[in-house]
Amino acid sequence: MPSTPRAPERGDLILSVVVTAIALAMLALLPAISSVDPDVTVEMPGPSDWQWWVVAAAVLAQGxxxxxxxxxxxxxxxxxxxLALLVSLVPLGEASGIPLVAVIAAAYVATRKRASAASWTPxxxxxVLTAGAGVISNLRLDDGLMVPVAAAVGQAVVVVGVPTAIAAAASARHAMATSREREALARAGELEARxxxxxxxxxxxIARELHDIAAHHLSGIALMSSAISQQIDMDPATAKAGLADVRAQTRSLLDELRGLVALLRSDDGVSVDGASVDGAPVDVQSLAGLETLIPAARARGLDVTLAIPDGASMRDLSRGIGPLGQFAAYRTVQEALANAARHAPGGRCTVELRDSGDDHAGDSDHAADSLEILVSNGPGTADAAVPAGAHHQGGFGLRGMEERAALTRSSLTYGPTDDxxxxxxxxxxxxxxHDGDPITTSTPPDGAQP
Structure with a gap:
C-alpha cells in the first residue's frame, strides 16, 4: 500500500512562497526598470517572449x-x-541569474539541517552546477573565455559558499548552546542524585543513632523487668528498687531522644545550649554529662574511672567544642562503655580526657588544638556478671562512632590492646x-545513666 505524501512543513512552505515571490518580482520588475530609465539597459525577454515563461516555470518548479x-x-x-543549469541553456540575458535565488535559500537550509558527520559532496x-550555469550565461554576454569563467566561478562560490558559511556558524552556535543546556541538566541531575x-x-x-539510644536503655529495662517479675513476691523491697531503676532508665531514654531531636531541629529555632524545644526543656548530652555518666555506669556494676588532668575542669576541657562535637564525644564514650560491659564484663575501664597539647597527648599528626578522649578496658573475667543494659544485641556501635566522628570532623581509632x-x-x-562555654546538662534522676 503506497504511503500518503507528507504535507510540507510550515517553515518550508513559507520559505517556498517567499523565494518564489522574490524571483517572480525580479522577473517582472527588471524589464520595467529598463522602460523607466533609458540609461539602464536590461537585456532580457519580456512577458511576450517564450523565454520569459521558461524562467517563470523554472522559478515555480524551484519553489x-x-x-x-x-x-x-x-x-x-x-x-x-x-534547474538553473537547464534554464541557462535558453538565452535569457540578464534574467539568467534569477533562478540562483532558490540556490541561496537551499544552501542555507541544507547546511542548517546537515548532520555533523554528513558528507559535503552535495x-x-x-x-559546480552553479558555476556551469554561470559559464553558459556569461559566454553569451562576453566574447572572451577567461573572464566569463572566472566570474561564473566567483559567482558560484558566493551563491553557495556564503549562505553555507553563515548557516554553519549558526549551527555551531546552536550546538554549543544545546551542549551547555545538556551539561546544565546533567549537573542538576548529578546534584539531585548526590x-x-x-x-x-x-x-x-539517624536510624542507627535512634537504634543505639533505644537499644542501650531498652535492653536494660527488659532485663530489669524480667528480674522484677521474679522478685515481686519473694523480695518486694528489691523489686521496688528495681522499678525505680526502670523508671530512671525510661526517663533517661526520653531525655536522650529529646536531645537528639534538639540537634536535628537546631535550624528551626531549637537551641542546643540548654534552651528549649517549643518551650519544653531539653537535656543535651555533652562533655559535662560525663561526670554523671561515669558514676551511673559504676553504680550499675561497671568498674570504670574518669581521669582528667590535674587542675583542669570539664568546663576547661570542653572549651571551643561545639554542641554537636560534645554530643558526639558523649555518645562515643557511652557506646564504648556499653561495648566494654557487653564484651568484657568485669574488666576494668578507664575514660581519660586531655588536651592534645599536654605532654602525654596522643598522636602529633592530629590538630594541635583538640581534645583527646581515650576509653580503654581490660579483658573481662569469666565469672563476672553482665551488668544490666550490657546485652546490646545487634547494635551499630563502632559504625555509629565513625559516623559521628566524620560528622564533626573528628578522628577516631579503635582496636585491641596488648593485654x-x-x-x-x-x-x-x-x-x-567558639565561645568555649560547655553545654549545661541536667542530672538524670535516680543516678541513671543518660
Missing part, C-alpha cells in the same frame, strides 16, 4: 521543490542549481572563634 526541503535537504540543494556538486544519596545516608545515620582489652581513641577538634 514547489523547496516546500519539501526538510524531507531531503541535500537532494533539494542539488536540484536547485540543476555542496560541491551544487557549486542530595538523594546524602539524604539516604543521613536517614540511615587482651580494647581501646577507643577520639580526637575532637576545637572550633576557632
Amino acid at each position: 514547489a521543490r523547496l516546500a519539501w526541503i526538510s524531507t531531503a535537504p541535500r537532494h533539494v540543494l542539488v536540484a536547485m542549481p540543476a 555542496w560541491i556538486i551544487a557549486t 542530595m538523594d544519596a546524602a539524604l539516604a545516608a543521613e536517614r540511615t545515620a 587482651g582489652g580494647w581501646r577507643v581513641l577520639l580526637w575532637v577538634p576545637r572550633e576557632a572563634g
Whole structure:
C-alpha cells in the first residue's frame, strides 16, 4: 500500500512562497526598470517572449521543490542549481541569474539541517552546477573565455559558499548552546542524585543513632523487668528498687531522644545550649554529662574511672567544642562503655580526657588544638556478671562512632590492646572563634545513666 505524501512543513512552505515571490518580482520588475530609465539597459525577454515563461516555470518548479526541503535537504540543494543549469541553456540575458535565488535559500537550509558527520559532496556538486550555469550565461554576454569563467566561478562560490558559511556558524552556535543546556541538566541531575544519596545516608545515620539510644536503655529495662517479675513476691523491697531503676532508665531514654531531636531541629529555632524545644526543656548530652555518666555506669556494676588532668575542669576541657562535637564525644564514650560491659564484663575501664597539647597527648599528626578522649578496658573475667543494659544485641556501635566522628570532623581509632582489652581513641577538634562555654546538662534522676 503506497504511503500518503507528507504535507510540507510550515517553515518550508513559507520559505517556498517567499523565494518564489522574490524571483517572480525580479522577473517582472527588471524589464520595467529598463522602460523607466533609458540609461539602464536590461537585456532580457519580456512577458511576450517564450523565454520569459521558461524562467517563470523554472522559478515555480524551484519553489514547489523547496516546500519539501526538510524531507531531503541535500537532494533539494542539488536540484536547485540543476534547474538553473537547464534554464541557462535558453538565452535569457540578464534574467539568467534569477533562478540562483532558490540556490541561496537551499544552501542555507541544507547546511542548517546537515548532520555533523554528513558528507559535503552535495555542496560541491551544487557549486559546480552553479558555476556551469554561470559559464553558459556569461559566454553569451562576453566574447572572451577567461573572464566569463572566472566570474561564473566567483559567482558560484558566493551563491553557495556564503549562505553555507553563515548557516554553519549558526549551527555551531546552536550546538554549543544545546551542549551547555545538556551539561546544565546533567549537573542538576548529578546534584539531585548526590542530595538523594546524602539524604539516604543521613536517614540511615539517624536510624542507627535512634537504634543505639533505644537499644542501650531498652535492653536494660527488659532485663530489669524480667528480674522484677521474679522478685515481686519473694523480695518486694528489691523489686521496688528495681522499678525505680526502670523508671530512671525510661526517663533517661526520653531525655536522650529529646536531645537528639534538639540537634536535628537546631535550624528551626531549637537551641542546643540548654534552651528549649517549643518551650519544653531539653537535656543535651555533652562533655559535662560525663561526670554523671561515669558514676551511673559504676553504680550499675561497671568498674570504670574518669581521669582528667590535674587542675583542669570539664568546663576547661570542653572549651571551643561545639554542641554537636560534645554530643558526639558523649555518645562515643557511652557506646564504648556499653561495648566494654557487653564484651568484657568485669574488666576494668578507664575514660581519660586531655588536651592534645599536654605532654602525654596522643598522636602529633592530629590538630594541635583538640581534645583527646581515650576509653580503654581490660579483658573481662569469666565469672563476672553482665551488668544490666550490657546485652546490646545487634547494635551499630563502632559504625555509629565513625559516623559521628566524620560528622564533626573528628578522628577516631579503635582496636585491641596488648593485654587482651580494647581501646577507643577520639580526637575532637576545637572550633576557632567558639565561645568555649560547655553545654549545661541536667542530672538524670535516680543516678541513671543518660
